[in-house]
Amino acid sequence: xxxxxxxxxxxxxVLLAGCSGGYGAGPSPAPTAAAPAGLVPVTVHVPEGLGTAxxxxxxxxxxxPDWAMSVFARxxxxxxxxxxxxxxxxVSVPEEGxxxxxxxxxxxxxxxxxxxxxxxxxxxLTFAGATLxxxxxxxxxxxxxxxxxxxxxxxxxxGLPSAKSPELRGRYGxxxxxVAVGPDGAVYVSVGSTANISVADLTAVPPRASILRVxxxxxxxxxxxxxxxxxxxxxxxxxxxxWTAVNNRDNIRYPYDRPYGETSGSARGEVxxxxxxxxxxEALARLTPGRNLGWPYCNPDxxxxxxxxxxxxxxxxxxxxxxxxxxxxxxxxxxxxxxxxEQALPGHSAPLGLAFVDGGLxxxxxxxxxxxxxxxxxxSPPRAPEVSFFPWRAGGLGxxxxxxxxxxxxxxxxxxxxxxxxxGPDGAVYVTDDEAGAVYRVAPPGR
Numbered sequence: 001x002x003x004x005x006x007x008x009x010x011x012x013x014v015l016l017a018g019c020s021g022g023y024g025a026g027p028s029p030a031p032t033a034a035a036p037a038g039l040v041p042v043t044v045h046v047p048e049g050l051g052t053a054x055x056x057x058x059x060x061x062x063x064x065p066d067w068a069m070s071v072f073a074r075x076x077x078x079x080x081x082x083x084x085x086x087x088x089x090x091v092s093v094p095e096e097g098x099x100x101x102x103x104x105x106x107x108x109x110x111x112x113x114x115x116x117x118x119x120x121x122x123x124x125l126t127f128a129g130a131t132l133x134x135x136x137x138x139x140x141x142x143x144x145x146x147x148x149x150x151x152x153x154x155x156x157x158x159g160l161p162s163a164k165s166p167e168l169r170g171r172y173g174x175x176x177x178x179v180a181v182g183p184d185g186a187v188y189v190s191v192g193s194t195a196n197i198s199v200a201d202l203t204a205v206p207p208r209a210s211i212l213r214v215x216x217x218x219x220x221x222x223x224x225x226x227x228x229x230x231x232x233x234x235x236x237x238x239x240x241x242x243w244t245a246v247n248n249r250d251n252i253r254y255p256y257d258r259p260y261g262e263t264s265g266s267a268r269g270e271v272x273x274x275x276x277x278x279x280x281x282e283a284l285a286r287l288t289p290g291r292n293l294g295w296p297y298c299n300p301d302x303x304x305x306x307x308x309x310x311x312x313x314x315x316x317x318x319x320x321x322x323x324x325x326x327x328x329x330x331x332x333x334x335x336x337x338x339x340x341x342e343q344a345l346p347g348h349s350a351p352l353g354l355a356f357v358d359g360g361l362x363x364x365x366x367x368x369x370x371x372x373x374x375x376x377x378x379x380s381p382p383r384a385p386e387v388s389f390f391p392w393r394a395g396g397l398g399x400x401x402x403x404x405x406x407x408x409x410x411x412x413x414x415x416x417x418x419x420x421x422x423x424g425p426d427g428a429v430y431v432t433d434d435e436a437g438a439v440y441r442v443a444p445p446g447r
Contacts, residue, residue: 036402039063044440045070047109054415054436062406064365066445069404072430073102073110076437080178080353080420082125084132086148087425091432091439092134094121094176099134101148104426108441115150116143120162124178124190124234133187135179138162140189140214156187157221161194161208168194178234180242185216188242192230196249197296197326202226209295211244211287225287227333229295233284233354233371239395244293245351245371246283250378252276252299255324256307269324274309277379278302281318281344282351284371284390284397291339294320297327298335300344315344316399343390343397348376348383353420353432356392360423362444365403367392370421370429375408384408385417387431387442404431404442 039062046055050071061069077095084090089102089110097119102110116122116134124135132143132150138160141153163172174192181187193201193209201208209229212221225231225244233245253269254260260267260275280299285291294300298320302313306321320335327333345351353372357365368391375385387404390397407416416436424430428443 036062036405038065039402039405040065041406042067042069045108047071047107050074050109050438052437055438059415060406061404061440062402063404063442064444067443069440069442070108071438072104072108072441073112073439074437075100075102075112075432075439077434078419078432078437078439079123079176079434080125081422081430081432081439082127082132083422083424084127084145084148085130088148089422089424089430089439090115090125090132092122092125094123094137097122099125102439103148110439113148115148121175123176124180126179126181128181128185133179133181135177135189137175137177138164140177140179140187156218157189157212157214159206160189160212160221161191161204161206167204171195174230174232174247176232178232180234180236182236182242183240187214188212188224188234189214189221190228190231190234190244192232192247193295196251199296199326211242224289225291225293227292227295227297229293232352235354235356235369237286237356237369238358238367238392242287243354243356243369243397244283244285244287245345245354246285246293247350247352248280248282248300248347249296250276250348252279253324254307255299255321258307260307261309273380275307276347277376277381277383278313278347280321281313281315281341281347282349283318283341284343284345284351284354284369285341286396292333293341294333294335294338296325297323297333298338299323300341302344302346313346315346317342318344343400345371345373345388345400346383348379350374350376350383351388353418353422355420355422357423358392360427361429362427364391365389365444369397370403370423371400372418372420372431374417374419375414380412382408382412382414385414387418387421387429403429404440407433 099116101115121137140157144151211225213224230247231244301321303311305311318341371388376383389403
């Protein structure tokens with residue numbers, strides 16, 4: 001089915017929003033869709049006083065057998081999270097310019113205090129020892145942290161691209177940034193693209209659509225990986241490698257010079273809803289110095305039969321296809337020469353938070369990566385939100401599996417959208433949800 005005129009108008013109106021946009025509650029929630037293999041439905045436990053909408057009615061989630069899920073705290077617009085050395089969970093709230101501190105109370109819930117306020121869209125949080133790193137829209141700062149308080153910040157990276165950058169004149173669709181610190185002390189920060197397609201990002205100073213690196217001991221940020229449209233997921237693996245999970249572009253045009261499905265004539269260059277929904281794949285990639293993830297010239301294409309409607313997809317070691325708008329003849333970038341993407345999520349999954357597990361969970365979940373999957377904002381049928389798990393295998397990651405699901409009903413309506421998932425010192429997984437305004441505790445048996 002070809003894209004209708006009203007869909008094109010809608011896309012034009014929200015072009016800068018990107019895959020992870022859309023905070024509206026949508027229609028009333030419906031019964032949960034069929035459970036992925038190995039998961040069972042459980043009713044989310046809501047402690048007294050935490051039952052405001054959408055948790056004012058019983059909600060069911062999908063978790064591994066014998067696991068439980070409860071509401072740990074209510075934090076409107078909660079985004080990324082990190083555990084502090086003192087056992088508190090810190091959560092960023094970019095819409096309010098705050099970072100909040102959640103202290104477990106021993107009853108499965110938390111008391112909340114405000115750690116930082118008055119910031120410019122604080123998003124990414126990470127610790128290196130007793131130092132807290134906070135990524136704001138235009139900078140990264142390091143704060144000494146002790147006794148539940150922060151000291152005076154030390155600037156790590158200033159002048160990062162933001163809506164306030166003079167050359168952008170307020171036009172910046174991916175202002176939220178993430179931060180990670182490598183074992184050598186180098187600081188990595190994600191800088192998203194200006195828009196869906198904005199070639200000028202690649203030559204900007206500093207470049208956008210990149211992961212920047214600040215050397216150990218300080219210095220000017222330099223490109224570490226490029227062609228990363230919006231690498232909101234950013235984390236260091238147990239072996240010290242840097243990984244990103246990427247929100248890829250919208251409204252990709254069909255790249256093959258042949259009919260699509262039952263249509264006649266070439267469909268090359270057309271926006272076709274059925275094709276757009278599954279393309280491009282959302283990369284989960286191990287970064288090395290100078291790696292290029294292709295945007296906007298090359299798109300990860302997981303189709304087993306490229307360009308064939310309804311093709312099965314293999315989301316492991318995903319190759320690239322030339323973008324017909326920006327790279328029709330391959331002159332801008334040789335897509336076949338790019339290293340394949342290690343793992344990927346289906347198109348428009350909108351991965352946000354990325355964190356690694358190294359022995360904190362039982363059984364098959366003992367080592368691997370947790371990804372908060374926000375779900376699509378404009379795909380039809382919608383791509384469901386979930387918490388994904390990728391097992392650690394031989395220095396890399398194995399295929400995606402669902403750890404927590406059930407946020408979307410069979411009719412596509414939702415009651416929540418996970419952003420990030422991190423393991424706690426108690427061996428449970430803590431999940432932030434910016435749509436429901438909640439932090440959940442997802443606990444294995446006995447924890």
